[in-house]
Amino acid sequence: MRRFIGGCLIAVAVLPALWLDSAAAAPRLLVDVRTGQVLYADDAATSWYPASLTKLMVAHLVMREVEAGELDPRTIVTMSTHAASQPPSRFGLKPGSEIELRDALRIMLVRSYNDLAVAVAESVAGSEAAFVEAMNRECARLGMRGTHFVNANGLHDPGQVTTAHDMALLALAIMREHPQNFAMFGNAETQFDGRTIKNTNGLLRDYPGVDGMKTGYTCPSGFNLVATAYRGGRRLLAIAMGEPSTKARAADVSALFDAGFAGRLKPVGPLSRYDSSGLSPAVDLKSYACGKSLPAAALPLALTGG
Template identity: 45%
Template sequence: MPSLRLPFSLNLGALLLAALLGLSPLAARATPSLLIDVDTGKVLMAEDATKPWYPASVTKLMTAYVVFSAIRDGRVTADTLITVSDVAAAQAPSKMGFKPGTQITIDNALKMMLIKSANDIAVVLAEGVGGSLPNFVNEMNVKASQLGMTGSHFANPNGLPDPDNYTTARDLAVLARAIILEFPEHEEIFRTPALRLGNRVIRTYNKLIDRYPGADGMKTGFICASGFNLVASAHRGNRRVLAVVLGTSSGKERTEQAALLMEKGFQQSWSIFGKMSPTVDSLRNEAGTPPDMRAEICGAKRKRVASEADDDSEPSATSFAAAGMNGGAKITGASLLVNLPPSMPPVPVWVGPVNDQAAIDAAYPAPQQKKARTAKDKSKSAPAAAAADPKAKPGAKPAAKPAASKPAAKPTTSADASGTAPAAKPKPKPAAAAPAPAPAPRPVN
């Protein structure tokens, strides 16, 4: 059959899907989504699936694929020790926070990267497996090319913001399917609900695990520019489906949308394309620049700070009527999520070659303590005081300050590194109200 070309074919599919599912115009707005059958690669649903997008931490699926390939090729083993570098330790959160010089096995590093979504550990894996960060990133792009991920380019192994780190829902489905089919021996990592590091339990950001029946992976992602992303898989009986949801406004919304997509996929007779379903490989990626979702996701109008852990927003309005349902009742994403019995206890991870609490404690930098000012420190301020008052005699005590009324507001500037507070600035003249300050930087993952 001829290859399906965009945008016409998939846009038509999106319109049909909206009509079938009764989506409101708001719910049907175009952020990328894709549903495929894992075994056949058939596309069951697609909406803007070939549109460029920032992957955020879903990038770590490619990092994992390269590491799995290195293990398969005998370049490293699961027990190979790799070292936290200064570059790795300097990565932005979410991260494990180990100090430079800490060693971790590749197996433990993979679990920390995929479950905790640790940005520092992604760099540790890249440097340890690739020999250097640039070498590993190059290998990521080589693998992407070999897989036919024509709409993807990787600039780092963790998905932290970079304009040269982009992909499509179609490419992510190709990658995730390759991981499932080529490396079934690593499938348990993706369905792990939590890790245990010493006395600390670290839970997965994938809220489908142990909540959506049959969910077995794979990876979440979030930065302000991308919105909330999720690649998710589930199996029931002899069928396995894979959903990609990109650019939602909250973690809750991405979870519910993915659950709805996969639930629809388990209805054996359903496909937006019917018997003419294309394969995911046949979709053609669009050129262009990924949209920047920052204003919508992390703008001042948002009621709460957006973060990877956001799972408390209003439920998604998306729903569908399942086959055989009477009375017009519809299934929502929230109704598909339940608290299932834990599929497994938290999986232990550690630093070093063996599990040792002392080694775990030593892996973290010592907490910084505020240094108390000594008499020597105080004496250092005397020359500065003398310079400020040329009439002061050497060795004379500073004159008592005249009583003054308490200022209306405490200055926001803090003491400098020596512990001496900066001099007060003259009170400014009243001015027109300034615009609200820009929101603080959001956590990324």
């Protein structure tokens, strides 16, 4: 626990014409994990609210501590009054209830419970604020210049922002640094105390080859998804943010994977090409009735790289 103390464009046929107008272009990104080459990028440096994609960083930091021997995966996480009071979605443990760290993390990654994320942060770092400091230090280490965290669960805060580029950096770090624990990001469902908990990432059940990672939603952010898929000896990482629905985010990520695995997209440069210049205000979809006031675009039929 010691680390937590102190201190050129791509020509695309129709992906997507996008459901957002020019005032709020939604980020999309597709990366070949082995080469680090970007196969498709659209507004990858645009500032966006991460919502529960935040929990990728929570899991990354906890896994790093466990793998370094600083934390026991059986460490008891106690549900504080503060953690239990987080808005839904909640796992629902009462204040004073206990759960092992490994169970809390596994369940949080499957269902994105906000109370568990805060309880984990408090139990690991002593307070949520101290854990958030560690999250931001890790952003600096990974080069996530367009990201700043304010809380551990991703509930909306104007100061909590990220980019598709930065989420890709984080996802790649997780795959690189935690191969023995990567399976935790790919459980289609899990069980605990007689309960069956289904993952909010439906692609884990519906798209052959998808094996991780995380969903996120708040009204200001829209529906976000970071996903990985492995097929024919090749692994791809896809990111879609600001979608109008779970169905739309799954469809756009599926279209990216389809095009990538079919070889219709050619490399357009390294991920660093899509870095942001730093923090900036994020697009707020609340002004678009959480995206519902904007027309959804027809799903793409094909993609071509250029």
